[in-house]
Amino acid sequence: MKVMENRVSRNTKIFSEEKILNECREYFSSETEKTAEIGERFMQYFMKNASPEGVLFKTIKEITTDINISHQTLTKVLKTLESKEIIYRRNGIIGLWKE
Template identity: 80%
Template sequence: MKIVENLMHSRTENFSEEKILSECREYFSSETEKTAETGEKFINYFLRNSSSEGVLFKTIKEITADINISHQTLTKVLKTLESKEIIYRRNGIIGLWKE
């Protein structure tokens, strides 16, 4: 039971959904409306589907199919989030940088 409590506490301590959404809205405010919408759509998808450690085990192809967006737009969103150090990408995973 203690392990579960620590994992739940760790998740809320490492990243706040509201803070991430707020930061992403700020980063995408200078982008096109479509890119900003896709960015928010992706972040919501990420937060719903990532592990408690903030890691998403999905390929770009799987994500584009799941949330019905183009590969090119998702790639742009991911590159923006990566450059702002919100996420990192490694062989088949997308992870959230810890605060």
């Protein structure tokens, strides 16, 4: 019985969505309004579609199609988020740095 209580629910996220969104808003505040808006849209998409461990298994093409943005703009957003160590990219995945 004790083992069951210590397990994390499969639907429980290990990251705070509100904290991450606030950090992203801060990082994108120095960017253009369009880039900031797309950055926030991407992060909301990420939160909705990522695994509970904070990993998104989607290609750039799938993401651009799903949220209707250009490849170039998404790449800029991802590079900004990587430089601030919010996300990392490895071989077809986008992951969230641990809090």
